[in-house]
Amino acid sequence: MDSTKWRKLLVYSLMIFITVITVGPFLYTLFIALKSSGQGIYDGILPTDPTFTNFVYAFNQTDFLQYLWNTVIVTAIAVPFNLLFSSMAGYALARIDFKGRSIVLTIIISTMTVPFQLYMAPLFQSAGELGLRNTHVGLTILQISTAFGIYFMRQAFLNVPKDLEESAYLDGANRFQVWFNVAIPLVKPTLISLAIYTFTFTWGDYLWPLINTTESSMYTLSIGLAQMSQNFNGGNLKLISAASILTTIPSLLIFIWLQKYFISGQTDGALKG
């Protein structure tokens, strides 16, 4: 073998080794979920008698479907609203010259530094006063418009050429028409990245649902899973593993579906930002 071939072999061996680290825990969990009742949880890594019983149990013996439903609703509200509101605000901050723009932008960027844990208690109280506790809308309030989303969209709008927008104005279009028909299609990769971020965050959010939800009928998957795992050393580990795998599948599917746009959108943003 010549040196290029050796090099390739080395690159692939390293890449496969890292894959074992990044994907290994999923497989380990999947194998535990597939183990039958006759096999101990930690009794070997591979299931000797693979069965889907634990997945069926996850649906039948827990409120998994209820948790799934809650999570789907919350995510289905959060993603479109964050895309809409963040791209509106980001557009104004990138393209329209107006008094107060730099103040608004500075405030929005500054809030990105503030840890959620600082204001979670006042937010908890406000949510109660506004009747948002134990509601689906209440679980979306951190995601329906985000400082990060606005900043991210603003950067994207700054990076697309103005020419198309200017010719649309000459044709008599107003700001809203130009934003929606001309500018939005140009930032599609960034919108998709923001959609994935928002989806991932909302689907897996833990701390806010934990404090804003007191009724088990409103639990999201994350809270439901955490509750199930309270008795972690009990016999329900296979069930928890199955539920964990099921919880992850939607995230994985959406990511794999959109990853082509996502990774390019993200690298563009990072390159130019």
Add this chain to the structure above:
Amino acid sequence: MSRITFSLTKKRMIKNITPWLFLLPSIVILVTFLIIPIVEAFQWSFLDYKIIAGTSEFVGFSNFKEIFSDELFWKALVNTVLYVAIVLPLNVFLPMILADLVNQKVRAVGLFRVLYYLPVVTPIVVAALMWKMLYSQDGALSNFLVGIGIIDDPINFLTNSTTALMVVAFITVWKGLGYYMIIYLANLQSIPNQLYESASIDGANSIQKFTKITMPMTVPSMTLVSVLTIINGLKVFEEIALTTNGGPAGATTTLVMYIYDKFMNLEVSIASAAGLVLLVLAIVASLLQMRLTSKREDDLRA
């Protein structure tokens, strides 16, 4: 005449109001659910606020005095710093190596990028539960390390006070690898290829190219990754709450665990004061970022 002036004023009014219409939904949401709660947190930290009764009394700095004289608070602060110190070097170097690997022009490289990104999109609760199983006494990691002779007897890494913080930090590193890899990848792709070509002509090998070209050229990403790691690391919660819950004996209690416990005990003023300490640390890290990367500064001024 007056009609013309009227329509001109109307036009100007529409022009002035347009940007605010674009901003309106976001402003309403962010003011209600972000700005007002932040301002209230500042107020509460100087009050003795009773969240259930809704009564409050101004107490000056006594909440801060209370946390600064609380041994557990200092322990949490030290643990937070230790945790960041463990995560930081791993976050800076491992994703750089990953990015360099998936930037090679070899087949199936796109697949590996996706596989390395999977932990990022995994819900944190799931990640924590998976690693909790791997770390348990009968779990795969103990078996593996006993098998290759690094440890003599299987241990539960999460209940062992010397390993707990380290293995929890590794969950964070695992989950962030793909995210930081993408930041490095963008940076690597902006390095002109001629640099590597001329280095090859001069007879440089792969390792020399990595240390002499790749590493110096990725300094901007290193800075960004460091600051993101510090800011996110200060806020670590889920990995710990779901695995060790702060134990054993406070060995993994971090600032946010401390804040959360105070909140659950309804000591919201103490929680707010500790939250302000967290904010100060985050601001210091952010200022560092602004000083180190001039690009970010330009954005703020724009």
